[in-house]
Amino acid sequence: DTEVTQTPKHLVMGMTNKKSLKCEQHMGHRAMYWYKQKAKKPPELMFVYSYEKLSINESVPSRFSPECPNSSLLNLHLHALQPEDSALYLCASNPKAGGQNEKLFFGSGTQLSVL
Amino acid sequence: GDSVTQMEGPVTLSEEAFLTINCTYTATGYPSLFWYVQYPGEGLQLLLKATKADDKGSNKGFEATYRKETTSFHLEKGSVQVSDSAVYFCALSGTGGSYIPTFGRGTSLIVHP
Numbered sequence: 001d002t003e004v005t006q007t008p009k010h011l012v013m014g015m016t017n018k019k020s021l022k023c024e025q026h027m028g029h030r031a032m033y034w035y036k037q038k039a040k041k042p043p044e045l046m047f048v049y050s051y052e053k054l055s056i057n058e059s060v061p062s063r064f065s066p067e068c069p070n071s072s073l074l075n076l077h078l079h080a081l082q083p084e085d086s087a088l089y090l091c092a093s094n095p096k097a098g099g100q101n102e103k104l105f106f107g108s109g110t111q112l113s114v115l
Numbered sequence: 116g117d118s119v120t121q122m123e124g125p126v127t128l129s130e131e132a133f134l135t136i137n138c139t140y141t142a143t144g145y146p147s148l149f150w151y152v153q154y155p156g157e158g159l160q161l162l163l164k165a166t167k168a169d170d171k172g173s174n175k176g177f178e179a180t181y182r183k184e185t186t187s188f189h190l191e192k193g194s195v196q197v198s199d200s201a202v203y204f205c206a207l208s209g210t211g212g213s214y215i216p217t218f219g220r221g222t223s224l225i226v227h228p
Contacts, residue, residue, distance in 0.1 A: 001124035004158075031214075043159065054217070089157050094214065103149065104216065106158030114214055 006091050006107035014115050015081060021110045023074040023091030031094040032074045034066060034106070036087045043090055049074060081114045088112070117142045119205050119219035134192040136222045138179075138205035141186065146207040148172075148181050148188040153202045155187065158180045162190075162203070200226045 002073035004025045013019050017080040023032065031050050035043035049068040063085075067078040074091055088111050126148045140146065150189040165218040168183035175194045188205060205219040205224030 015199060040202075040223075041223050045125075048215065054129070068199070092158075098212075102214070103161040103164060104151075106151075106160060108156070108158045 003104050004091055004093055004107035006089075006110055008107065008110055010111045010113075010114065012113045013033075013081065015083070017081075018077070019078045020078065021076040021089055021112075023076075023090075023107055024072055025093045025105065026072055027093065027095070027105070029093035029095050029105070030071065031096070032068065033092040033094070034074070034076055035090040035092060037090055037109070040085050042044065047076075078112075081112075083114050086112055086114045117207060117217045119207055120219055121203075121205050121219035121222050123220075124202075124223040125225050126222060127227070128195055129227050130197055131194045132226075134190070134195045134199075134224070135137070136190040136203055136205075136224070138188045138190065138219060139186055140188065140205075140207050145209070147209045148179070149206040149208070150177070150179055150188070150190050151204045151206060152219075153204065153221070155201070185219055195224070195226045197226045197228055200224055213223060 008023045034046040034047050036046055037043045045058050046060045047066045052068045063080050067075040088109045090109045091107040095102050118141045120139050132199050147188045149164045150162040151163045153159045163174040165181035168181055171180045172198040202221045202223050204221045206216040208216040
């Protein structure tokens with residue numbers, strides 16, 4: 001299994017809703033990432049988990065709450081989002097937490113619309 | 116800090132034309148360099164990489180050579196196909212002990228039949 005699987009593929013939510021995005025990989029990778037991508041822009045790093053511990057938080061608002069329950073699973077909990085949070089949310093993994101030469105494996109993303 | 120500069124798109128070509136997408140970088144130390152491709156509605160996937168100066172990465176007819184003297188990593192393909200239409204991102208990682216990639220802005224490629 002060489003995939004990063006993200007669910008759901010599409011999500012529409014109101015500003016008062018609570019929802020969660022899910023990401024799974026079964027490649028034994030030790031680093032997992034959340035990125036936010038606006039249309040026609042590069043991905044922007046949000047969070048990095050290394051060996052299931054949060055190692056990087058790029059000053060993301062608290063309405064985004066990451067969780068790494070185990071080495072294969074990464075969640076992003078959403079609460080009280082704003083319309084400007086509408087974007088493609090990408091999960092990625094890396095075989096080694098400190099591997100500069102290693103590529104990132106990306107999921108297909110969750111397209112989020114906040115109404 | 117590290118940065119990656121890509122040519123602005125879109126790049127529009129006819130099928131079988133030659134492709135060049137320019138990428139230059141600014142970094143301390145010796146980064147690894149990558150090209151990722153993003154097809155519509157999908158995540159990014161690695162196209163090719165090079166980890167040291169003068170290395171050439173290649174995949175699916177695409178090539179890029181790590182040029183330290185010009186700090187460049189230009190992407191080339193001799194004959195593009197309609198199926199190559201996508202957004203291409205140049206990226207670097209590995210300077211200052213960081214393994215977090217720095218992405219360029221992305222260049223959209225549109226190939227017409």
